[in-house]
Amino acid sequence: MTPATPSPSPARGPVDHEVRDQIVTAATGHFRLYGYEKTTVSDLARAIGFSKAYIYKFFGSKQAIGESICAACLRRIEADIRAAIDAVESPPEKLRRMFKAIVESSLRLCFGDRKLYDIAAAAAAGQWEVVDIHDRRIQEILLEILRQGRATGEFERKTPLDEAVAAIYLVMRPYLNPMLLQYGLDYAEEAPAKLSSLVLRSLSP
Amino acid sequence: MTPATPSPSPARGPVDHEVRDQIVTAATGHFRLYGYEKTTVSDLARAIGFSKAYIYKFFGSKQAIGESICAACLRRIEADIRAAIDAVESPPEKLRRMFKAIVESSLRLCFGDRKLYDIAAAAAAGQWEVVDIHDRRIQEILLEILRQGRATGEFERKTPLDEAVAAIYLVMRPYLNPMLLQYGLDYAEEAPAKLSSLVLRSLSP
Numbered sequence: 001m002t003p004a005t006p007s008p009s010p011a012r013g014p015v016d017h018e019v020r021d022q023i024v025t026a027a028t029g030h031f032r033l034y035g036y037e038k039t040t041v042s043d044l045a046r047a048i049g050f051s052k053a054y055i056y057k058f059f060g061s062k063q064a065i066g067e068s069i070c071a072a073c074l075r076r077i078e079a080d081i082r083a084a085i086d087a088v089e090s091p092p093e094k095l096r097r098m099f100k101a102i103v104e105s106s107l108r109l110c111f112g113d114r115k116l117y118d119i120a121a122a123a124a125a126g127q128w129e130v131v132d133i134h135d136r137r138i139q140e141i142l143l144e145i146l147r148q149g150r151a152t153g154e155f156e157r158k159t160p161l162d163e164a165v166a167a168i169y170l171v172m173r174p175y176l177n178p179m180l181l182q183y184g185l186d187y188a189e190e191a192p193a194k195l196s197s198l199v200l201r202s203l204s205p
Numbered sequence: 206m207t208p209a210t211p212s213p214s215p216a217r218g219p220v221d222h223e224v225r226d227q228i229v230t231a232a233t234g235h236f237r238l239y240g241y242e243k244t245t246v247s248d249l250a251r252a253i254g255f256s257k258a259y260i261y262k263f264f265g266s267k268q269a270i271g272e273s274i275c276a277a278c279l280r281r282i283e284a285d286i287r288a289a290i291d292a293v294e295s296p297p298e299k300l301r302r303m304f305k306a307i308v309e310s311s312l313r314l315c316f317g318d319r320k321l322y323d324i325a326a327a328a329a330a331g332q333w334e335v336v337d338i339h340d341r342r343i344q345e346i347l348l349e350i351l352r353q354g355r356a357t358g359e360f361e362r363k364t365p366l367d368e369a370v371a372a373i374y375l376v377m378r379p380y381l382n383p384m385l386l387q388y389g390l391d392y393a394e395e396a397p398a399k400l401s402s403l404v405l406r407s408l409s410p
Binding site for chain 1: 329361364372375376379389402403
């Protein structure tokens with residue numbers, strides 16, 4: 001959240017991260033109306049009332065703004081997952097809730113707002129780093145649940161942990177990635193329960 | 206494979222299914238060069254040397270030709286899966302081979318020929334019936350393997366069969382559907398082994 005480029009003027013008004021947040025908020029609103037792909041930094045500058053040069057002081061490119069929006073969106077998905085699993089004690093129940101939260105939160109954030117969906121498409125096509133970071137966080141949460149379940153004796157311990165995490169991540173992936181999720185909308189209702197039951201059977205000691 | 210429209214002339218040359226096959230073969234070659242989306246029935250007629258009216262006697266629309274090509278493609282995938290599972294006796298090994306064959310055969314047929322990929326895209330977007338038939342056949346093959354594994358005692362019997370089939374189908378789906386597969390190319394190498402191991406753990410008695 002720290003600014004990438006320090007402000008050149010020592011006597012400045014709002015601090016950098018405030019300006020960055022202001023640009024991101026305005027850009028989100030603009031993309032929501034006109035789409036990410038079709039908007040240029042010049043369009044954005046005009047709409048926000050900043051000069052193009054001023055925007056470039058905070059963001060090196062339109063993609064950098066898109067990445068900030070995308071990162072905020074993915075952090076909300078992670079927060080939703082975290083809230084869902086923290087609400088229960090049992091590791092199997094945590095895993096069920098994680099599946100459900102992934103599908104619900106991804107659907108709401110990626111498809112509730114069709115115009116923002118093209119940021120997700122750009123992120124997937126351009127392999128943005130924020131998406132990799134999100135994938136790693138999901139795998140960390142999975143690892144944490146598996147460790148807890150192994151400690152309580154509810155999950156088997158024969159399969160190497162990293163192998164179990166990688167396989168479950170592959171099962172979750174079509175519901176995490178919006179490009180895949182768009183082709184799974186017909187299954188979004190039944191998938192969390194069916195897949196988490198299958199995964200839990202695979203984890204039984 | 207029987208023609209949808211009988212030829213109006215009783216004294217005809219080649220039988221209908223031969224003409225249909227001839228049109229499908231020529232259309233496949235044409236789509237491969239120019240793409241499915243960009244080609245009209247008039248273009249096809251000119252390229253094949255048939256009149257447009259003659260083509261329409263055998264196929265009601267360009268989509269009907271596309272569906273025949275798609276169906277042939279899906280039958281080849283099913284034949285590859287069938288050959289892979291018939292080569293071994295053990296149900297767990299059949300399941301492993303099924304996963305591997307799905308990924309390899311789908312990759313080869315859908316992406317080996319980039320220009321034919323837009324038929325798959327049209328099939329997915331238009332929810333063509335041939336795709337539903339393919340999905341049902343895959344589920345039948347799965348059901349057959351699960352039944353065999355339950356009979357030999359290698360698979361558990363507590364989970365209702367239809368639930369187990371539906372869940373495993375959901376795990377396989379991202380590798381069966383070319384629209385999903387295009388976003389899983391990075392995982393195509395590791396997915397069959399990892400996912401079939403997870404599924405086999407879920408099936409252990």
